[in-house]
Amino acid sequence: MSACYKINEEALSHELIDGEVVIIQFDTGNYYSLSGSAALVWQRLVTPASVTDLSALFSETPAGAADELATFISELVQEGLLSSAASSVSTAPASPVAYVKPVLNKYTDMQQLLLADPLHEVQEAGWPHTKPPEA
């Protein structure tokens, strides 16, 4: 039986915007975008799925596609976006589409905003000093 995966909902916010999936990982402050086949795979993972389930999304998988898909899943796990699931949950079959290598785009430029405290610097009790006006 192939391994099954589910979206790590507790650590994420994700949304399909204009055909592109945007994922924010709150533990790391990274965010990610997925389009095309990567977005399709992600949307299937909204319910737990195995690699076999994910392969079934594509009409024809060229040599090496299974490895590419496994690598993609492994990246998603490594980034804390997926976790193991006990079993897959079947979904209504969709019309398979042509396979294109799925790509995970990773961005770190909002880490400061998501993790750090850009507004607060004063650590003393009591009324602190007024900071300069906002940008």
Next chain:
Amino acid sequence: MPSSQQVSTALQTVPEAFFREAESLVRRIASVVTPPSEFSFSIDGLVIRCRFLDPDLVEKIRPSFEHLASTAPDVSPDLTIHLWSEHPDLPAVPRPHPLMLETVRKHLLRVCSDTRYKAFDEDWINSRTWIDLEAGEAFYCVRSAAGLPYYETAAPMRALLNAFLNHHRRQLVHASAVGDSRGGLLLVGEGGSGKSSTALLCLDSPLFHLADDWCVIAPGETPRLASAYSSAKLRPDNLHRFPALAARIHNREKLQEEKATLFLNRHFPEKLLRACPARALILPVVTGEATTRIERVAGTVAWRAMVSCTLAQIPGTDRDSIALMSAFSARLPAYRLLLGRDLAAIPGVLSGLLDKLTA
């Protein structure tokens, strides 16, 4: 420590205890000051009542909300805010214990906050706020009314209001907005991108002004935009483009240190829109070209602009805020507005887009 070991729940009592301290203080202050004045307003159907325990705060807080004044004073408010400022003759505001400040993030006192209670300590404006989201009660205390900076008077109580709005599936975002009966366009982007100028140009056009700098968004089947503040701000070096506004600037004598601030409700009440369906996200960009154009852009580009500016400027924003902004963006197309030199033509370009989107 084994992960299965029970973690103490003692800290869970802190948020309510800190709120009750503030509540007790408010009751004592209310018993010694003259009867408070009240003012109610409504943001996207949510009624908010301000009880001013310090009359000096009325002129600092009320102007920005006057366009939303509630005409049905008997309606039970969704949120009651008690406002006061420190005074030597009044009991002192509870000061956070130093340990409470060790976990502060984005001005939210995290150890004093949970899903029901939020407490903020905003050192940059010398304010301290508490809110009980379930009871719909909040306290807003400032060190002195006279010391409130102009950007707080222009857009008061952002942290508190955003916590309240989040509880009601809405989000305050750093953006401007214009529109009419066809719907509204949300202008997103960093400072200097042309949001405020674009929104103010619409005052002299058939389009209406909905928000400058801060706008309320509500995701849903039909996403909505709503006004929170009637203020508008302009950099002094941008004022020459708006000669008709020069005489209406609220802080004319302080333009060396402050942005020019206007309360639009006082001068253009007929041009203000309170709420409307959202039709698109717009990213203005100053090009220096002769004409203004508009082009489609990936929705994630506008999403990123809205999220990053909002997270940077609204205290207490968290994953709920991001989820609301993402859900809002998911339902709307995004465009880049390439601003040309012919300023008078800009509202027409936006109106043309609304035509296209609602055809």
